Amino acid sequence: MSDITRRDFLKLLQGAGALIGVSAVATPVVAYFYPPKLIEMPTEPVLVCPESELQVGEAKIVEFGRYPAIVINTENGLKAYSAVCTHFACLVKWNPETKRLECPCHDGYFNAADGSVISGPPPKPLLALAAEVVDGQIYVKVGEA
Numbered sequence: 001m002s003d004i005t006r007r008d009f010l011k012l013l014q015g016a017g018a019l020i021g022v023s024a025v026a027t028p029v030v031a032y033f034y035p036p037k038l039i040e041m042p043t044e045p046v047l048v049c050p051e052s053e054l055q056v057g058e059a060k061i062v063e064f065g066r067y068p069a070i071v072i073n074t075e076n077g078l079k080a081y082s083a084v085c086t087h088f089a090c091l092v093k094w095n096p097e098t099k100r101l102e103c104p105c106h107d108g109y110f111n112a113a114d115g116s117v118i119s120g121p122p123p124k125p126l127l128a129l130a131a132e133v134v135d136g137q138i139y140v141k142v143g144e145a
């Protein structure tokens with residue numbers, strides 16, 4: 001059995017470094033073209049809060065299966081979306097001043113009325129969910145309002 005020479009060891013390190021470098025570049029590229037799929041969503045409506053706790057212009061993020069959902073009380077009624085950005089899966093936030101959903105990761109902006117992309121790198125709209133009021137309680141569920 002031969003001993004590993006210093007040169008062989010350096011080549012090994014060089015190869016490992018190259019592999020890590022390629023992975024660091026390839027991973028975001030793959031994620032861009034194949035954004036995460038939203039799986040494991042609840043089959044039953046999820047309680048958000050009492051209707052009185054979500055005033056017009058306010059939003060609330062709730063656990064919705066594996067991923068959070070965001071429910072916004074807009075001037076045109078309740079809107080609900082997956083809070084997962086369609087770019088690299090950061091969580092969007094509601095900005096009550098601009099009345100937009102904003103992704104802080106790469107400045108992605110979404111329209112609160114329909115979840116469409118206003119600007120930034122997200123390749124498609126937020127996944128629309130349905131919000132409804134039952135007995136004074138707001139629920140979010142799979143489906144469009």
Ligand code: FES
Pocket residue numbers: 085086087088089090103104105106107108120121122
């Ligand atoms: S993750 Fe890049 S804009 Fe949202």
